Amino acid sequence: MKVKITVIRDLCIGAGTCVVQAPNTFELDNENIAIVKDIPGDSVQAIIAAAKSCPTLAIILDDEETGKRIWPEEKEG
Ligand code: SF4
Numbered sequence: 001m002k003v004k005i006t007v008i009r010d011l012c013i014g015a016g017t018c019v020v021q022a023p024n025t026f027e028l029d030n031e032n033i034a035i036v037k038d039i040p041g042d043s044v045q046a047i048i049a050a051a052k053s054c055p056t057l058a059i060i061l062d063d064e065e066t067g068k069r070i071w072p073e074e075k076e077g
Contacts (some may be wrong), residue, residue, distance in 0.1 A: 004061070005025070007036060007059055007061070014028060018050040018054055025037055025047055025050065051072075052071065060061070
């Protein structure tokens with residue numbers, strides 16, 4: 001599965017837990033906001049763990065092929 005990663009800059013508070021969880025995918029820019037590296041180098045599992053670790057839900061993950069939302073999980077019903 002290929003994952004499309006989006007960081008919502010307005011939500012990011014620079015806590016850096018995503019960088020700890022997936023250091024080859026996320027880094028903090030000079031404004032202390034998370035950015036995605038050009039070639040994300042972590043497993044999908046690590047990227048999902050990073051997104052889940054974000055305290056402000058600033059990381060959105062979509063399945064690149066199907067376009068389905070992976071995280072945050074969409075509530076049904
Ligand atoms: S964990 Fe969330 S708030 Fe912290 S740096 Fe990453 S995106 Fe920003």
